[in-house]
Amino acid sequence: MDTPRDPRNPAGDPLLDPRLARFAERSAAHRNATQNTTRTGTTRTLGAPPPPPPPGQRASRAPAPTARTARPRRHHAAQGSRALALGLSIGSTLGLTGWMYAAQAADQASTTSTTSSDSGTATAATTAETTNDATTADTVASETAVDTQSTTDDASDTSGESTAETTTAETTTAETTTSTTGLADGTYTGDTFTNRWGDVQVEITVEGGVIVDVAALQVPDGDHKSVEINDQAVPYLESEALAAQSADIDTVSGATYTSEGYRQSLQTAIDDARAAATAS
Amino acid sequence: MSTLDRGTARRPRHHVEHVMGMAVSIDVRSAVTVDAIADVVGWLHHVDATFSTHKPNSPVSRFGLGEIGLDDLDAEVLGVLALCEELHQDTRGAFDALSVPAPNGSRFDPSGVVKGWAIERCVHILEAHGATDLCVNAGGDVAIRGESDPGQPWRVGIRHPALPQSLATVLSVRGPVGVATSGTYERGAHIIDPTTGEPTAGLASVTIVGPDITYADAYATSVFVMGLEGLTWLHDTHPDHAALVITHDDRTIATRNLSTYR
Numbered sequence: 001m002d003t004p005r006d007p008r009n010p011a012g013d014p015l016l017d018p019r020l021a022r023f024a025e026r027s028a029a030h031r032n033a034t035q036n037t038t039r040t041g042t043t044r045t046l047g048a049p050p051p052p053p054p055p056g057q058r059a060s061r062a063p064a065p066t067a068r069t070a071r072p073r074r075h076h077a078a079q080g081s082r083a084l085a086l087g088l089s090i091g092s093t094l095g096l097t098g099w100m101y102a103a104q105a106a107d108q109a110s111t112t113s114t115t116s117s118d119s120g121t122a123t124a125a126t127t128a129e130t131t132n133d134a135t136t137a138d139t140v141a142s143e144t145a146v147d148t149q150s151t152t153d154d155a156s157d158t159s160g161e162s163t164a165e166t167t168t169a170e171t172t173t174a175e176t177t178t179s180t181t182g183l184a185d186g187t188y189t190g191d192t193f194t195n196r197w198g199d200v201q202v203e204i205t206v207e208g209g210v211i212v213d214v215a216a217l218q219v220p221d222g223d224h225k226s227v228e229i230n231d232q233a234v235p236y237l238e239s240e241a242l243a244a245q246s247a248d249i250d251t252v253s254g255a256t257y258t259s260e261g262y263r264q265s266l267q268t269a270i271d272d273a274r275a276a277a278t279a280s
Numbered sequence: 281m282s283t284l285d286r287g288t289a290r291r292p293r294h295h296v297e298h299v300m301g302m303a304v305s306i307d308v309r310s311a312v313t314v315d316a317i318a319d320v321v322g323w324l325h326h327v328d329a330t331f332s333t334h335k336p337n338s339p340v341s342r343f344g345l346g347e348i349g350l351d352d353l354d355a356e357v358l359g360v361l362a363l364c365e366e367l368h369q370d371t372r373g374a375f376d377a378l379s380v381p382a383p384n385g386s387r388f389d390p391s392g393v394v395k396g397w398a399i400e401r402c403v404h405i406l407e408a409h410g411a412t413d414l415c416v417n418a419g420g421d422v423a424i425r426g427e428s429d430p431g432q433p434w435r436v437g438i439r440h441p442a443l444p445q446s447l448a449t450v451l452s453v454r455g456p457v458g459v460a461t462s463g464t465y466e467r468g469a470h471i472i473d474p475t476t477g478e479p480t481a482g483l484a485s486v487t488i489v490g491p492d493i494t495y496a497d498a499y500a501t502s503v504f505v506m507g508l509e510g511l512t513w514l515h516d517t518h519p520d521h522a523a524l525v526i527t528h529d530d531r532t533i534a535t536r537n538l539s540t541y542r
Contacts, residue, residue, distance in 0.1 A: 008355050019362040023378075024350055026368075030378045030387050031346060242447040247437055249450055250428050251305065253487060254420040254439030255463035256395070262303035266437065266445060267417060271296050271305050278294040 288313050299324045300395070301334065302419030308406055309413040309428060316409035320402045320416075327398040330357065333382040333389050344386030360397060364390050367498045370517065374502040374510070380472050396460060396497025399423045403456075403493075413455075423493040425455035441465045441484035441526050448526060451489065451541040458493025462486045462500035473505045482507040484528050488514070489541050490521035499523075511535060 009016045185207055252266045262268060290311035297304045299321075306320055331340045339357055342348045350358070364377040375392065382389035395418060402416045403423045413426030415434055428434045433452040436459050440446040444465075451459065463485040472478065486504045490496040499521060503510030514523050515535055522538040 008358055010355050011359075013359075013362070015366070016358065016362050019365040020350060020358060023361050023365040026365075026378050027388065242437075242440075242450065247435070247447055247450050249435045249437035249447070251307070251415050251417045251422050251434065252420070252437045252439055252447070253417075253422050253459045253461045255441075255461055255465055255485065256302060256419040256421070258301055258419075259298045259303055262298075262419075264444070266439065266447075267303070267305060267420075271294070271303075274294045274305075274307055275296070278292050 293317055295321070297321050297324055300328045300332065300398070300418070304399075304402075304419070305415075305417040306402070306406075307415040307417070308411050309415075309426070310411040312406065312409050312411050316406055316411060319405050319409070323402060323405055324398065327394065331360070331390065331394045331398075333384050333386075333391055336384050340388070340390065341382075341384040341386070344382055344384060344388030346386075360390055360394060363393055363397065363494070367393060367495075367502070371498070371502040371506075372513070374473075374505040375498050379477065392501050393494065393498045395419065396421055396423075396458065396492075396494040399497075400458070400492055400494045420461055421493055421497050422459040424453055424457050424459070427454055438485075438487050438524065442530075448485070448532065449524065451538075453489065453541050456491055457541075458490055458496040460488050460493060460496040460500040462488075462504040482528075483525055485524075485526040486510070487524040488521055489523075489538065490518070496521065508533070 006012075249270065251270060254265070254267075257265055257267075290313055292310065293306070293308045293312055293314070293316065295306045295317045297306065297320075304324060306317060308316065329335070330338055332338045333341055333344070335341060336345075339348065339353060343350075343353060343357075350361075353361070361377075364375075367375040368377070377390040377392065378388055380389040380392070381387060382391075399416050399418045399421055400423055402418075403414065403425060406414050406416070407425065411425070413428065414424070415428070416423045420439070422436055424434050424436075433454045436451045436453055437447040438449050438451065438459075438461060440448040441463050442465070453459065463483075465484065483504055486500050488496040488500040488503065490499070495518075499514060499518065503514055503523060503525070506513055508525065508527075511523055511525060511533065514521055519537070522535050522541060524532065524534045524538055526532050
């Protein structure tokens with residue numbers, strides 16, 4: 001016998017409802033937050049930068065605190081993950097191979113609940129931060145990648161593995177989380193390392209259990225142009241611009257151009273030529 | 281399309297449709313009937329009517345403005361919203377349809393994924409008509425199947441961010457593949473970093489190559505927002521995608537696997 005088809009979900013995607021639920025939650029949070037800002041209804045002309053956000057706008061992505069118990073003010077979760085990513089980037093690009101939390105942080109038991117009020121951004125940060133022992137930046141990065149990879153794998157598999165549903169279910173029941181890193185609030189200083197450009201020391205700041213800032217205390221001088229992003233990124237050898245006419249191309253990939261931009265674009269010439277070739 | 285073309289003549293076809301605010305080039309090298317092109321054009325206009333944030337009465341606009349709710353949206357739109365959420369989690373917030381100010385005055389704009397998603401479905405339509413060798417280019421996002429000519433890959437030029445009539449490089453690809461490029465040189469600072477609310481400007485251009493233009497398109501915007509760290513993210517989370525990044529100081533950096541597309 002056939003299971004009745006849900007017209008909202010004809011493909012039977014088991015991830016649809018949790019994702020829609022999460023989307024609805026974030027959408028409502030945005031709507032509540034923007035009611036008090038002046039950006040609503042602003043229209044932008046092409047090329048004109050949007051007005052700067054009014055003070056407090058950065059908090060708009062966090063749900064309005066209602067019944068939550070008072071907790072230390074925390075920066076926007078994405079700031080933390082962005083700062084962490086920046087810190088990891090500084091670490092990897094400057095040859096930093098390890099940095100240690102202060103001793104009392106290392107002894108803290110990390111909590112196993114992992115979620116925060118914002119989905120993907122804090123997921124990455126907390127995945128890295130729930131590591132209990134002192135770890136190298138590379139290990140942290142690889143754990144972040146591994147966890148993100150498994151999340152991605154589950155998310156893209158529509159067979160409905162329970163891990164994926166658990167992940168999304170966790171993110172929708174957020175906001176009762178206490179500490180997400182196991183680190184006490186404060187500032188932690190890493191060891192000083194010497195790389196090809198000089199000495200580097202990294203300092204992290206933790207607020208509300210989340211890394212909210214990563215600072216390089218000593219920034220080496222040197223030629224940063226030769227940095228490789230990681231082992232898998234390489235300088236691209238073709239640094240000179242190619243003339244389109246001699247390149248014999250079939251199509252052009254570029255930043256989205258409007259219909260007006262299209263008329264001056266390389267793609268127009270290609271299309272004209274192809275149209276002539278296929279005309280009956 | 282030729283007005284004299286009726287019936288079932290099968291031949292390679294080429295058509296440019298201006299829709300969704302951009303030009304969509306449809307280049308079918310396989311022999312197909314005119315219906316194949318007509319169906320793609322119809323689909324594109326349906327997408328425009330449903331998802332355009334420039335049209336205040338589209339379902340997406342009305343939803344963004346709070347005039348209708350999730351329960352009023354049909355399965356197709358719900359699928360795109362779920363895709364937005366999947367991408368938001370996958371890109372750790374770099375892709376966020378809810379942090380982008382939309383032309384309709386709301387803060388919901390899924391256009392960053394709708395374009396690629398719509399193009400991929402154009403390809404499905406053409407494949408349903410029997411096409412195996414084709415290239416659809418919508419405003420710079422390219423979806424490809426098969427070969428351009430027998431034994432020949434498709435040659436995809438990547439526009440140079442600083443020189444509009446020149447190319448940064450040329451990629452040689454065989455389908456199924458999608459090539460998407462993100463940059464601000466065409467429409468100014470329109471890519472908003474969701475974590476700051478400000479336009480991003482760290483990179484001049486990001487090109488992503490992958491099996492599905494839906495995701496290549498979203499990843500291009502996301503890596504653009506992330507900056508150079510995005511290369512690490514892409515390599516770690518989507519090793520089946522390749523990236524080419526051009527910085528404002530003219531450095532060009534690629535993931536190693538881009539060499540499969542040279």
